[in-house]
Amino acid sequence: MVTRAGPGKVSHLSVSQFAGREGVSRIRVLQLLAARRIPGARKIGHQWIIPASAAIMRRAPGRPRQQTRADDRLLRTLARRYVWWLSPDEALARPNFVATQVMEMGDYDDVLKLEATLGREAMVRALREAEPGRLSERSWIYWHHRLGLARGRIPPLPRRTLR
Numbered sequence: 001m002v003t004r005a006g007p008g009k010v011s012h013l014s015v016s017q018f019a020g021r022e023g024v025s026r027i028r029v030l031q032l033l034a035a036r037r038i039p040g041a042r043k044i045g046h047q048w049i050i051p052a053s054a055a056i057m058r059r060a061p062g063r064p065r066q067q068t069r070a071d072d073r074l075l076r077t078l079a080r081r082y083v084w085w086l087s088p089d090e091a092l093a094r095p096n097f098v099a100t101q102v103m104e105m106g107d108y109d110d111v112l113k114l115e116a117t118l119g120r121e122a123m124v125r126a127l128r129e130a131e132p133g134r135l136s137e138r139s140w141i142y143w144h145h146r147l148g149l150a151r152g153r154i155p156p157l158p159r160r161t162l163r
Contacts, residue, residue, distance in 0.1 A: 012049040022056060032056055036129060060121070071095075074117045078102050078110060099126035100134045103143055123147055132158040 013021065018038075019029045032038050033048055040051040075098050079091030082101040091098050099122065102114050115123055127135075127143050135143070140157050144150040 010052045013052055015048050015050070018050045018054070024056075071117055074113060078106070078114065081110070082106060095122070096126040096129050097131070097134075099123065100130045103127070104135050104139050120147060124149065130158060132160040134158075 015029050015033070016026055019026045022029070029038070029050075030048075033041055033043075033050075037057045038050055038054050039057060040054050042049055072092060075092055075095055076088045078101075079086065079088050079098050082105055083091045083098055086094075095118075099114060099118065102110055103123070103126065106114070123143075124147050127140075127147065127149070130140075135157065137157055141150075141154055144154045
């Protein structure tokens, strides 16, 4: 599935075309799409369309940092306060969700505890992977400056799209 944006210009690629271009398997592309590591990709029905300009978001080399019991304890405590509609186990399964809730509504002490426990990288990841509507424009701008991501232009807030 290829959509054209003009004479000879391809604007979107199918999963197979993207896999061929990136030199990975089709299954790997589907895994990356499920992990939201291909920005701008959208699912239409049962098919994915991927912008021709998209690239795979690479992770830092090495093993990912393992969550410790202290992290779990803090996230449970914060989840009870800021994500009260989910059980603690459901909230722990979505640490970025808890982090963005605290980033949006948390008091200063809770924000400092979260930042000290999870680390800057986890806060940056939570900000970059924030669900649409999770952060206000004011918080979005604040956190980009606070985490040192505001170089030049701040990216636009993630927006919800109606289907």
